Amino acid sequence: MKIVTVRRISQVFFFLLFVWFCIVSTVGERFWQLRGWPINWFLQLDPLVAVGTILTTHTLYWPLLWALATVVLTIIFGRFFCGWVCPFGSLHHFVGFLARRKKKVSQKIQLNRYRKAQGIKYLILVVFLAMAAFPSLAATLQTGLLDPISLITRSFNLVLVPIADKSANLISVPQRFYEGAWLIFAVFLTAILLNLVIPRFYCRFLCPLGALFGVIDGLAIWKIGKKTADCVNCKLCEQDCEGGCEPAGNIRISECVLCFNCLDGCKHEVIGYQTRKSAAGETLPDISRRGFALSLVSGLFALGAVRLSNKLGSNWHHKVIRPPGALPEEEFLKRCIKCGQCMRVCPTNVIQPAGIEGGLENLWTPALNNCIGSSGCQLNCVACGQVCPTSAIRPITLAEKRGVGEFAEAGPIKMGTAFLDRNRCLPWAMDKPCIVCEENCPVSPKAIFTREYFSTIRDGILMVKDFREQRIETVENNLISGKFATGDYYCAIENGRRWKITANTQNSIEISSENISGKILAESSKIKIQIRLQRPYIDIEKCIGCGICEHECPVSGKKAIRVSAVGETRSEDRRLLLKG
Amino acid sequence: MSDKEYSNFGRRQFLARAGKAGIAIAGCGIASYLLYDPTGPRPGVKVEDLVTLADFSVPHKTGQTMSIVQGSDRAKTVDKAIESLGGIERFVKPGDTVAIKPNVAFATPAMLGATAHPQLVAEMVRLCYKGGATKVIVTDNPINDPTSCFTLSGVGKAASQAGAEVVLPKTHLFKYTTLTDGRLIRNWPIFYGPFYKADKLIGISPIKHHHRAGASMSMKNWYGLLGGRRNVFHQDINTIIAELAMMVKPTLVILDGTEVMMTNGPTGGSVSDLKRANTLIASTDCVAADSYGCGLLNLNISDLPYLAKAEKAKAGTNNYKSLNPIFATVS
Numbered sequence: 001m002k003i004v005t006v007r008r009i010s011q012v013f014f015f016l017l018f019v020w021f022c023i024v025s026t027v028g029e030r031f032w033q034l035r036g037w038p039i040n041w042f043l044q045l046d047p048l049v050a051v052g053t054i055l056t057t058h059t060l061y062w063p064l065l066w067a068l069a070t071v072v073l074t075i076i077f078g079r080f081f082c083g084w085v086c087p088f089g090s091l092h093h094f095v096g097f098l099a100r101r102k103k104k105v106s107q108k109i110q111l112n113r114y115r116k117a118q119g120i121k122y123l124i125l126v127v128f129l130a131m132a133a134f135p136s137l138a139a140t141l142q143t144g145l146l147d148p149i150s151l152i153t154r155s156f157n158l159v160l161v162p163i164a165d166k167s168a169n170l171i172s173v174p175q176r177f178y179e180g181a182w183l184i185f186a187v188f189l190t191a192i193l194l195n196l197v198i199p200r201f202y203c204r205f206l207c208p209l210g211a212l213f214g215v216i217d218g219l220a221i222w223k224i225g226k227k228t229a230d231c232v233n234c235k236l237c238e239q240d241c242e243g244g245c246e247p248a249g250n251i252r253i254s255e256c257v258l259c260f261n262c263l264d265g266c267k268h269e270v271i272g273y274q275t276r277k278s279a280a281g282e283t284l285p286d287i288s289r290r291g292f293a294l295s296l297v298s299g300l301f302a303l304g305a306v307r308l309s310n311k312l313g314s315n316w317h318h319k320v321i322r323p324p325g326a327l328p329e330e331e332f333l334k335r336c337i338k339c340g341q342c343m344r345v346c347p348t349n350v351i352q353p354a355g356i357e358g359g360l361e362n363l364w365t366p367a368l369n370n371c372i373g374s375s376g377c378q379l380n381c382v383a384c385g386q387v388c389p390t391s392a393i394r395p396i397t398l399a400e401k402r403g404v405g406e407f408a409e410a411g412p413i414k415m416g417t418a419f420l421d422r423n424r425c426l427p428w429a430m431d432k433p434c435i436v437c438e439e440n441c442p443v444s445p446k447a448i449f450t451r452e453y454f455s456t457i458r459d460g461i462l463m464v465k466d467f468r469e470q471r472i473e474t475v476e477n478n479l480i481s482g483k484f485a486t487g488d489y490y491c492a493i494e495n496g497r498r499w500k501i502t503a504n505t506q507n508s509i510e511i512s513s514e515n516i517s518g519k520i521l522a523e524s525s526k527i528k529i530q531i532r533l534q535r536p537y538i539d540i541e542k543c544i545g546c547g548i549c550e551h552e553c554p555v556s557g558k559k560a561i562r563v564s565a566v567g568e569t570r571s572e573d574r575r576l577l578l579k580g
Numbered sequence: 581m582s583d584k585e586y587s588n589f590g591r592r593q594f595l596a597r598a599g600k601a602g603i604a605i606a607g608c609g610i611a612s613y614l615l616y617d618p619t620g621p622r623p624g625v626k627v628e629d630l631v632t633l634a635d636f637s638v639p640h641k642t643g644q645t646m647s648i649v650q651g652s653d654r655a656k657t658v659d660k661a662i663e664s665l666g667g668i669e670r671f672v673k674p675g676d677t678v679a680i681k682p683n684v685a686f687a688t689p690a691m692l693g694a695t696a697h698p699q700l701v702a703e704m705v706r707l708c709y710k711g712g713a714t715k716v717i718v719t720d721n722p723i724n725d726p727t728s729c730f731t732l733s734g735v736g737k738a739a740s741q742a743g744a745e746v747v748l749p750k751t752h753l754f755k756y757t758t759l760t761d762g763r764l765i766r767n768w769p770i771f772y773g774p775f776y777k778a779d780k781l782i783g784i785s786p787i788k789h790h791h792r793a794g795a796s797m798s799m800k801n802w803y804g805l806l807g808g809r810r811n812v813f814h815q816d817i818n819t820i821i822a823e824l825a826m827m828v829k830p831t832l833v834i835l836d837g838t839e840v841m842m843t844n845g846p847t848g849g850s851v852s853d854l855k856r857a858n859t860l861i862a863s864t865d866c867v868a869a870d871s872y873g874c875g876l877l878n879l880n881i882s883d884l885p886y887l888a889k890a891e892k893a894k895a896g897t898n899n900y901k902s903l904n905p906i907f908a909t910v911s
Contacts, residue, residue, distance in 0.1 A: 380689070433815055436811045438792075552811055
C-alpha cells in the first residue's frame with residue numbers, strides 16, 4: 001500500500017472518530033452516549049492546550065499528559081498530527097483537494113508554493129503565549145480562539161450537530177440552542193472557504209498549533225527531503241504539497257505536514273523520508289527577530305488593554321454565571337480553552353457560549369443562560385466538570401455541589417443568587433397568583449418562600465344589598481359572572497373577617513360556609529373583594545443560583561426572577577453575605 | 581452574437597423565442613393569479629388542526645370504582661387494589677396498547693418521592709402485559725429536562741426493563757386541542773403523540789404537598805399532558821386542574837400514598853419532607869381518588885377548590901364515600 005493511502009485512511013479514521021466523540025457527548029447510558037467514551041482525547045493530544053495551561057498555571061493537568069505523546073512523536077517523525085490526525089486539518093485537506101482538483105499542474109504548483117506570509121502563524125502563537133506567560137501582567141489563555149481542536153470541537157458540537165439533529169431529535173429530545181452560534185459558524189465557514197483561495201489556508205497561515213509543531217519540527221529525526229541533488233526539477237512534488245513547504249527546493253521543514261504527496265508525486269525517486277538533511281538544503285521557521293519582538297510586545301499590551309475594562313475587578317458582569325465547580329474567575333481564564341465541551345454535554349443546555357459583555361477574554365467561555373434550554377442547572381448533575389479537559393470547571397462530586405457529607409461545612413456551591421423583580425412578578429405587580437418559581441425551587445427547604453397577602457382588587461369595594469345564608473347580594477350589578485369563583489378570591493368585611501368566594505353572578509357572591517354565624521352583614525355595609533396572593537421572597541442563604549426559577553418564570557422575555565452571579569461561592573470578592 | 585448569426589436570425593428562430601417568452605409570461609401570470617392575496621395578513625391567533633383526547637374509561641361497575649389498600653410494598657398494594665376492582669382484565673383487554681402516565685416531573689431520585697415510584701410503574705407495566713396488552717407506553721412531559729427526569733427518577737429504566745416503551749416529549753408529538761366546556765384549554769398544545777394510538781390510559785402519581793394548588797395528586801398529574809407555556813395557568817390553578825380532569829378520561833388512576841410528601845412540595849428534596857402513610861388508592865374516578873388523598877395531607881376537601889370545580893363539571897365525585905370504596909390491607 002502506498003504511504004499516501006495509509007495517510008488517507010488515518011485521516012478518515014481520526015475524522016470519523018472525532019465526529020463520533022461529538023455524537024456521544026450526550027449524557028446517557030446507551031452505547032452512543034457518554035458512558036466512558038474519551039471525548040476529550042483530541043483536546044488532550046493537543047500540545048497547545050498543554051503548553052498554554054503550563055504557561056498560565058505552571059502545572060500540567062494530568063489528562064493533558066497525552067500531549068507528551070504527540071510531542072514525542074513529533075520530535076521523532078515531524079508534523080504527523082497535522083497531516084494524519086488533526087480533524088480540522090483533514091477537513092481543509094479535503095476541501096482544498098476538491099477546489100484544485102480540476103486545475104492544471106502548473107496552477108497547482110503555483111497554489112501550493114511557499115509564501116512568506118506563512119510566518120504569520122508563528123506570530124499569532126507568540127501573541128497568544130505572551131498573553132499566557134506573564135502572570136505579573138495578567139496571564140490569560142486565549143489559544144482556544146484559534147486552536148484548531150478547540151475550534152472544530154466548538155463548531156461541530158455547538159453548531160453543526162444541533163443543526164443536523166434539529167428535526168430528527170436523535171441526539172437530544174428538545175432542540176439544542178447556543179446563543180451567538182452564528183459567530184462560531186462564521187469563523188468556521190471562513191476557515192473552510194479560505195481553502196478555495198489557497199489550500200490549507202488555515203493550517204499554513206493561521207494555525208497556532210501548526211506553528212507550535214513547526215517549532216518542534218526543527219528537532220525532528222525523520223523528515224522529508226531530497227535524497228540526492230540529482231533532480232530534474234520538474235516540481236511535480238510540489239503540485240499537491242499540503243504544507244506549502246517547497247520540497248523541490250530548499251525545503252521549509254517546519255511547514256511540512258507530512259502528507260507524503262511529494263514522495264508519491266516524484267517520478268524520479270529523488271524525494272525521501274529520511275534522517276539526513278535534504279540534499280537541496282532545508283530551513284527552519286521563517287520568523288524574524290523583529291517580528292518575534294513585535295508580536296511579544298503586542299501580545300502583552302493587547303492583554304493589558306483588554307484588562308483595562310476591569311472586568312475581573314469591580315466592573316465584572318453579573319450575567320457571567322459560571323457552571324458549578326468553575327474556578328475563581330482569574331484562575332478560570334487561565335484554563336478555559338473555549339472548546340465548548342461543557343456546553344455540549346450539559347443535559348439541560350443551560351451552559352452557553354458567552355459573548356463579549358464580560359470582556360473580550362470571555363468570548364465563548366461557558367456561562368449559564370436560564371432563558372435557553374430545558375431547565376436551569378439541575379441539582380443532581382455535575383456533568384460539565386467531569387468533561388472539562390483543563391479543569392477550568394473542576395470535576396466536582398454531587399456531594400460537593402450540594403454541600404453534603406464531608407462538604408456539609410462548606411455548604412452547597414452557589415453559582416449566583418436569584419433576585420426578584422417585583423415590578424414584573426405577577427403576585428407582586430399585578431395581583432395575580434403564580435409562585436411557579438417557589439414550586440420549582442429544588443432546594444430543601446426551598447430558597448423561595450411566600451408570604452400570604454390579601455389584595456383588594458380594582459373596583460373591589462362593594463355595597464351589600466342583602467345577605468342570606470351564604471349569599472351576598474350587592475348593590476353593584478356589573479360583576480363578571482364566575483370571575484371570583486376560581487378559589488383565589490375572598491370576601492372581606494371591615495372587622496377583618498374573610499371568607500372564600502365559591503361563586504358569583506352579576507350582582508351576588510356566594511361565600512364558603514366556614515365560620516359563619518348569624519347575620520353579620522348589615523344592609524349598605526361595605527365588603528371588599530380580595531385576591532389571595534402568595535408573594536415570593538428569596539432566602540439568600542439557601543439560594544444556590546441554579547436558575548430553575550428563572551427558567552420556569554411565566555413572565556417570559558425578561559423574567560420576573562433572574563439569577564445574577566453575585567454571591568457565587570467560587571470567589572471571595574463576589575460574596576454578598578457576611579459569614580457565619 | 582456575431583453579425584452573421586444576427587443576419588441569419590430568421591422567422592423560425594423568432595417564433596421559437598417568442599414562444600418561450602410567451603410561456604414565461606403566462607407562467608408568471610398564472611403564478612400571480614394562484615398566489616393572489618387581496619387582504620394581506622389578518623391579526624389573531626391561527627387555529628391549528630385541533631385534536632381531542634380519546635375517552636379511555638371502561639364501563640362503570642357499581643361498588644368497584646375505588647379501592648384503598650394499606651401496605652408498605654407498592655407492588656403488593658397495587659396488585660391488591662386492582663384485583664379488588666375486578667382484576668386487570670377489567671381494564672386491559674388482549675391486544676390493547678396501554679399508555680401509562682406517571683408523574684416524572686422532576687430530575688430527582690425515587691427516594692425523594694417527587695416522582696412516581698419506579699417499582700410501582702414497573703409493576704403496572706407487568707400487570708398490563710398480564711392483562712394481554714401488546715404494547716405499553718410510559719410517558720410524561722416533565723418540568724425538568726425530560727431525559728434527566730426519566731433517568732434520575734429511575735422510571736425510565738424500570739419501565740423499559742419491564743418491557744414498556746418510554747416516549748419522551750419530542751416536539752412533533754404535540755398537537756393543539758380545545759376543551760369544549762373549557763375556558764383555559766383552548767387552542768392549546770398537548771402531548772398527544774403517545775396517546776393517539778393508545779386504547780387505555782393509566783395515571784400514576786404520588787401524593788404531594790403543593791404550595792400553590794394545595795396538593796398535587798392524580799388530577800394535577802395530567803398537567804404533564806400540557807405543552808406550550810403551561811406555567812401561565814398557575815394564575816388560575818384550580819380551574820386548570822379541574823379542566824384537566826374534564827379533558828382526560830382515564831381508564832384508571834393509581835394514587836400512591838405509600839410515602840406522602842408533606843412539605844416543600846412539589847419538588848421535595850429531602851427525605852424529611854416525606855411521611856410514611858402506607859396507603860395506595862386505585863380508582864376509575866380521579867376526582868374521588870384525590871378527595872381521599874387530600875386527607876393523607878391533612879387537608880379538607882374544601883382546601884382544594886379544584887375538587888368542587890371538577891365535581892361541578894361532572895368530571896367525578898369529590899364524595900368518595902358515596903362510591904363505597906373497597907378497603908383492604910396487605911402485609
